[in-house]
Amino acid sequence: MAINKLQAMQVFVRIVETGGVTRAADSLQMPKATATSLVQQLEASLGVKLLNRTTRKVSVTTDGAAYYPRCVAILTEVRETEEALAQRHAAPQGRLRVEVPTLIARLVIVPALPVFFARFPDIELQLGCSERRADLIEEGIDCALWSGELEDSSLIARRVGQLYFGTCASPAYLAAHGEPHHPDELKAHRCINHFSPRTGRIFDWVFAKDGVRLQTTLRGPIALDDENSYLAAAEAGLGVAQIPAFVLKDAMERGSLELLLGDWFSEPAPLSVVYPENRHLSNKIRVFVEWVAETFSEHDGIQLRSSLRSAKRA
Numbered sequence: 190m191a192i193n194k195l196q197a198m199q200v201f202v203r204i205v206e207t208g209g210v211t212r213a214a215d216s217l218q219m220p221k222a223t224a225t226s227l228v229q230q231l232e233a234s235l236g237v238k239l240l241n242r243t244t245r246k247v248s249v250t251t252d253g254a255a256y257y258p259r260c261v262a263i264l265t266e267v268r269e270t271e272e273a274l275a276q277r278h279a280a281p282q283g284r285l286r287v288e289v290p291t292l293i294a295r296l297v298i299v300p301a302l303p304v305f306f307a308r309f310p311d312i313e314l315q316l317g318c319s320e321r322r323a324d325l326i327e328e329g330i331d332c333a334l335w336s337g338e339l340e341d342s343s344l345i346a347r348r349v350g351q352l353y354f355g356t357c358a359s360p361a362y363l364a365a366h367g368e369p370h371h372p373d374e375l376k377a378h379r380c381i382n383h384f385s386p387r388t389g390r391i392f393d394w395v396f397a398k399d400g401v402r403l404q405t406t407l408r409g410p411i412a413l414d415d416e417n418s419y420l421a422a423a424e425a426g427l428g429v430a431q432i433p434a435f436v437l438k439d440a441m442e443r444g445s446l447e448l449l450l451g452d453w454f455s456e457p458a459p460l461s462v463v464y465p466e467n468r469h470l471s472n473k474i475r476v477f478v479e480w481v482a483e484t485f486s487e488h489d490g491i492q493l494r495s496s497l498r499s500a501k502r503a
Contacts, residue, residue, distance in 0.1 A: 195267065197231035198260040200224045201239060205257050209247055273471070281472040282311035288325075288333035292416045292436050294318040297491065298334075301484045309476055320386060320416055325465055332464035332474050334481065344463040347478050350485035351457035353434040356396075357446040361426040369429070372396045372403050372453055379428035382412035383419055394431055396453040403453075431455065435490025460485065 203213035204224070214224040232239050239253035249257065289298055294316065302314070317323075323330055325344065336352050358368075362379075369375050375394070384391045391412055396403040409428050413419045416436075423430035424445040432440075434454070440446035462478045464471075485491050 192227070192230040192234055194231065194234070195264070197227040198264060200227045201231060201253075202257065202260050202264065204228065204240065204247060205249055205253070210242075280311055281309055281476050283473060284313045284315060285473045285477060286315040286317070286329060286331050287477065288317040288319065288323050288330050290320055290334060290336065290416065291318045292420070292433065293334065295417075296435060296439055297484065297488055298481075304484075305477075305480050308480070312473055312476075320414065322387075325463070331471070332462050332477065334460065334462055336458045336460050338459065339461060339463065343466065345466055346461040346463045347482070348459055348461050349478065349482040350460040350491050352460055352491065353457050354395075354431045354455035355434050355437045356429060356431050356449045356453065357423060357437050357440070358429045358449060359424055359426040359446055360444070362428065363447060365426075369449060372405065372450060375405075375407055375429060378407075380407040380409035381419065381422050381428045381430045382407070382409050383431075384412045384414050386414040395455045396450070397456050398453045402456065433490075435488065438490040460491075 200213060200217065200219075203216055204210055207213045207216060210224055210228075211221055214221040217224065228240065235252075235256075237252040237256075238250050239256060241248045241250055295318070298316070305314075306312075317330070322335060323333060325331075325333060334349075335346075339346050356372075356375075358366075366378060369378055372394070380394070382391045391406070393404050394407050411422060411427055413422060419430065420432060420436060420440070422428075423432065424440065429449065430446075432446075437446060437448065441448060462481055464474050464478075
């Protein structure tokens, strides 16, 4: 008969902890003979002696002392996994700390939160808004929404959408400087640049159309690292900008920005929810990730870049 190794490990651990087979068997509510047999089968399968037995006491061998903490770790992992799986079928509850890019939070996530809380009223959401890539483990963040390629292989990532960028300018800027019709014409315009808050590097401008990809550096009067300030600079008429399609669609509906180079968009950047590996069974994270993916799939500004063209001025 095949040995139930997990049960045998459990018996061995209890013998070590209680100091005897009888007490271990009593605590596990099984016959002493069964406990003895399980440990003997475990020793036979391992090919080592784990316990020294006399008529008066049981002691742990050198191999048994080395094996004991590993058994404890395995049994703990099994128990925690079973508990986490059981929680997946219970109503998610408790605090959930999330980090989200500022503009996505303001224009997509926050407006949709009434739907989230209607489904999950027992979750208390702590929403951080910034452009940085925080250290999730060090800062106690449960999950974060990141755009672009991911470098940290220690995190689990789920793709929830993609981000297009459109080129635009304010009506006042276009009235003063004219409208470009090809990316090459931007070299004669004032362009608002975006730089990395971590490295200070100014990002290149990327355009794609019908399989053609253009990447260039453009000069301008100002560079910013904050998305809200970048948007404000474009709406203030400081120059041509390249902003996420969902932001541009909102600005076009308000009349503060106009789409340029309508057939040229950037290559889409992936949007992913990332979280530490040890939280992959968290019910709260699971339902949040699924809700974000659903919200993005239904959001016109993120999914349908072609909708911008219909909003373009005549």
